[in-house]
Amino acid sequence: MTDSIMSKAATMEIPINSNGDTGTLPEDDSLEQAAKLQWSLDEKVGSTRGTRDLQQVMVSGPNLNETSIVSGGYGGTAEGIIPTSSIKDLRMKARRSSVPTSSSAICHITSQSHEHQGSNMHHSSSSSSMSADDATRGVAVEKIESVKKWGMNTYKCTKQMISERFGRGSRTVDLELEAQIEVLRDTKRKYQNVLRLARALTNHFYNMVQTQHALGDTFADLSQKSPELRDEFGYNAETQKLLCKNGETLLGAINFFVSSINTLVNKTMEDTLMTIKMYENARLEFDAYRADLEELSMGPRDAVTMARIDAAQQQYQVHKEKYERLRSDVTIKLKFLEENKVKVMHKQLLLFHNAISAYFAGNQQQLEQTLKQFNIKLKPPGADKPSWLEEQ
Numbered sequence: 001m002t003d004s005i006m007s008k009a010a011t012m013e014i015p016i017n018s019n020g021d022t023g024t025l026p027e028d029d030s031l032e033q034a035a036k037l038q039w040s041l042d043e044k045v046g047s048t049r050g051t052r053d054l055q056q057v058m059v060s061g062p063n064l065n066e067t068s069i070v071s072g073g074y075g076g077t078a079e080g081i082i083p084t085s086s087i088k089d090l091r092m093k094a095r096r097s098s099v100p101t102s103s104s105a106i107c108h109i110t111s112q113s114h115e116h117q118g119s120n121m122h123h124s125s126s127s128s129s130m131s132a133d134d135a136t137r138g139v140a141v142e143k144i145e146s147v148k149k150w151g152m153n154t155y156k157c158t159k160q161m162i163s164e165r166f167g168r169g170s171r172t173v174d175l176e177l178e179a180q181i182e183v184l185r186d187t188k189r190k191y192q193n194v195l196r197l198a199r200a201l202t203n204h205f206y207n208m209v210q211t212q213h214a215l216g217d218t219f220a221d222l223s224q225k226s227p228e229l230r231d232e233f234g235y236n237a238e239t240q241k242l243l244c245k246n247g248e249t250l251l252g253a254i255n256f257f258v259s260s261i262n263t264l265v266n267k268t269m270e271d272t273l274m275t276i277k278m279y280e281n282a283r284l285e286f287d288a289y290r291a292d293l294e295e296l297s298m299g300p301r302d303a304v305t306m307a308r309i310d311a312a313q314q315q316y317q318v319h320k321e322k323y324e325r326l327r328s329d330v331t332i333k334l335k336f337l338e339e340n341k342v343k344v345m346h347k348q349l350l351l352f353h354n355a356i357s358a359y360f361a362g363n364q365q366q367l368e369q370t371l372k373q374f375n376i377k378l379k380p381p382g383a384d385k386p387s388w389l390e391e392q
Contacts, residue, residue, distance in 0.1 A: 032379045034062055095173055153285065159288065160287050160288035161284060163339055171283070172287055174327065177327065177334075180392060181276055184273070184334065184337070187269075188269045191264065191269070195265055198258045202254050202258055205247065205254065206251060209247035209251060212240045212244040212247060213241075215240050216237050216244060217237075220237040223237060247357055247359070248378065249364075249368065249378060250356070250375075252262045252353055252371060253352070254352070256351065257351060257378050260347075264340075264341060264344050264345075268337060275333050282323040284321055285319045285322070286316075286323040290320075291313065292316075293309070293312045354370040355371075358370055
């Protein structure tokens with residue numbers, strides 16, 4: 001079959017002119033493509049793009065395995081003949097050279113892709129680190145500004161307080177409000193004394209009731225062991241038990257009185273005094289920034305000083321509003337505190353009087369009626385002790 005193919009292969013002839021130029025064969029362009037192929041191989045060997053173009057030409061060109069190129073006519077010499085084996089070797093060489101070139105190109109592209117991905121990862125990590133640094137820097141700047149503001153405010157208030165103490169600075173005074181505040185502080189001191197004495201009375205009376213309880217138990221035991229004095233010991237035992245019962249009732253009333261006074265003094269009054277303390281601090285800040293504004297206003301009026309005056313004016317206005325708001329809060333709380341104090345003390349003083357009078361008068365019914373009137377419930381004996389389940 002190979003012999004038949006070789007016998008059918010036509011010999012390609014390239015006519016040569018007297019000037020050495022080759023003639024054109026419009027009906028077959030294979031020779032021109034072969035010449036371009038050889039020139040392309042000589043000029044662009046090793047290049048990836050040239051190698052791909054060479055492969056495309058080799059694939060799309062004619063089958064040169066069965067063709068010979070003759071430089072002369074039929075009777076010419078063999079010097080102008082280009083054997084097809086050389087073209088075949090040329091094609092094989094081009095294929096062999098194209099494999100490493102393509103591999104190198106793929107490796108180059110892969111390395112570029114990896115470098116691009118690495119650069120993207122580095123860029124993202126760097127951007128995230130930069131954002132974290134910016135956030136940390138922002139927090140640090142806020143803390144520094146807060147400390148700076150606190151330091152300036154403390155300095156101004158300390159300066160104002162020292163000036164007031166030595167009589168050099170002026171202070172804002174509300175005479176009516178200051179008088180009410182002083183009355184409240186004096187009232188609290190007196191009510192604290194009442195609370196201290198009422199607690200002492202409770203402790204002493206509790207000890208007395210416990211003593212009466214023990215004495216009643218002793219009289220009852222002696223009445224059983226002394227037949228000749230059974231009636232006398234019995235009478236005294238009953239009296240001490242009755243006094244002990246009434247004493248426990250009176251203790252309930254006194255404890256309620258102490259609890260109400262404690263709430264009034266240490267919660268209601270203390271809350272109002274905390275608001276007063278905030279008001280006094282606001283007053284000191286207001287006077288400090290007022291004095292600072294007055295001092296700047298008395299100085300030169302250049303551009304820098306005007307900017308400082310504007311800033312001081314803003315701070316002065318802010319602290320003025322704060323001072324007026326807290327002054328209004330103090331006035332309202334003092335009014336409500338006075339009303340609440342009168343209402344609470346009226347009820348507690350009436351309870352204390354009725355309970356003490358009924359107890360020392362020996363009127364057990366009136367004493368119990370007093371507790372019912374003020375909705376006071378006594379704890380049963382042993383209520384303060386934990387149950388056997390809680391002890392476990």
